[in-house]
Amino acid sequence: MAVTIKQIATLAGVSRGTVDRALNNRAGVKGEVKEKIIRISNELGYKPNLVAKSLATRGNNHKIGVLVNAKGNDFFSEVFRGIEVAKNEIADFGFKVQIENMQGFDVDEQLTAIDRLVKNDITALAITPINDTRIKNKLAELNEIGIPIVALNTDIEGCDFTTYVGCDYYKSGQTAGGIMGLVTKGVGSILIVSGSNRILGHQLRVKGFTQVIQDECPNINIVSIIETNDNNEIGYIKVGQFLRKNPDLTAVYFAAGGAVGGVKAIMEHDNIHKIKIIANDLTDDRIKHIKSGIIDASICQQPFQQGYIAIKTLFDHLIDIAKVDGQKKFTQIGIKIKYNF
Amino acid sequence: MAVTIKQIATLAGVSRGTVDRALNNRAGVKGEVKEKIIRISNELGYKPNLVAKSLATRGNNHKIGVLVNAKGNDFFSEVFRGIEVAKNEIADFGFKVQIENMQGFDVDEQLTAIDRLVKNDITALAITPINDTRIKNKLAELNEIGIPIVALNTDIEGCDFTTYVGCDYYKSGQTAGGIMGLVTKGVGSILIVSGSNRILGHQLRVKGFTQVIQDECPNINIVSIIETNDNNEIGYIKVGQFLRKNPDLTAVYFAAGGAVGGVKAIMEHDNIHKIKIIANDLTDDRIKHIKSGIIDASICQQPFQQGYIAIKTLFDHLIDIAKVDGQKKFTQIGIKIKYNF
């Protein structure tokens, strides 16, 4: 049987209340008494029982707020699944989870959404932050009043108090580059289709991809990088135009959204599937294309884990298992091909 | 606030004890009273609070036994990590975990090890079962006396009461075949190096691999399948011999152990890395070879998750969240190349 607060109390010759105060740095216990209690606790290797603690506090009315810009973005459905599973696991500990799902990347909208959550008495926040100074300042403010913050899926610069939970975008791009090297046997001319150069993750992917291709595949020529703003229409038009001018293209790397349109353009142009295609993440369309052999591989980032870990990280903080700080919790980078679904 | 047993008691006009008895099918509550309680419970959508339940029962002295044939097998270190994490998570619920690690695949040894665990009062078992009738019978016996069983990493035939937690070996082989198709561009002659045809998982991998190559790569010729018994010496010798007779080999697929030896033979023979290599799982050696470019890709099976999920599955059973039955919990099949570690 594990050592309890009661045993420590007996050994120290004090009451359980005093032990509780001493061990939790609550006010009102004399220095020497506190020291003695802590010493005994260490000697016995005391570990507080989280189950009992939770039952007693009923989670202290903790509520974790989740704020994501996920509307219209299929990718996030798995993130939500992870959040949901974590939510159920911590429900019996008395923890609530409130989700706000937004569309687009308007700073003002995100700011008011944050305020709304705070009004709803959240005690922790998981957010896909816009990489903007005003957001940064707002988060710093929340952190100041004791609200731990997790940056979910996308990181924000200059917030060294948040824990980032998401993928390493640079490495993700490198992995795409590595696969590209394999499927092309290191020869040919390729096109990169990105989302937007203003989005940090997209930038990093392109960078990582380019680095690997340049370092390892001297016989591959990156012909061009085009941007779609994550829009399928634009992807369709721009890729189509490009193909007409460069009919002998070897491969395409889709670093972000707009791939559905881009792939459509490729299919119309290349009916014998000569052009190799590497993409990122999984949506229903993506999976269909991989299974049918149109897309050769997709580089994934464990969205379920991202949702799950984000919530659990905040839970661990609130329940005193581990504190949220400036660390990066990178999810693994997976490779999906036709056969490993 | 969630609905509690107390509320139900008040509404039903009985005591909390009676509600507890009724809801948990304990003896000593009149039929009509029981029905009424259950009806009210359903109407309110009552969900027992697991935290409170755990505190009250202190885990009922549950102890999960783990029996794995992992000695001398690097692969399992990640499985153990997963077990350890799960063990810590359930410790505060009053659950113990006892691990027995064995070497080799002797049926009698495994039987006595099982008995030893039972003598140690385990109330659940996670095991890497030898695919043998006597083991099967023993497990059926345990199941009979109420010990839930999880087959961990390797499945056993004819035990429809166990939950299997591990990878889909056939799909794993298919994935290797798919990657092989990519890296060879569907042309060449390849060698399969397996462990033992007596081991179900190895058989399935070879099958899956062969199927994909035959169906999708008519220009690839599988020259031969050799067995190493998971032994590096044998791998070194046999692969070396083979290469001397077949100097123009294109690629090798290592479906199981013995790869370190086999790779060594290839390196001695092929110093410009013309021969493509696909392997399975990750060990320190494997990672080194992938990072240095000797091995092009390795097909993985989430060993950490296997350990973690096995324990959590048994925990869920013992705590009444979900019952162990004949289902298969397949872990995902990952692909590792130089860049996605």
Added chain:
DNA sequence: ATGAAAGCGCTAACAT
């Protein structure tokens, strides 16, 4: 068959 009460380990409100 059912109720009453104690207790799991901890916290927090109330005394002193």
Added chain:
DNA sequence: ATGTTAGCGCTTTCAT
């Protein structure tokens, strides 16, 4: 500054 006590939701023992 410290002790006492009630209580979190549930199980279990002991009465009745």
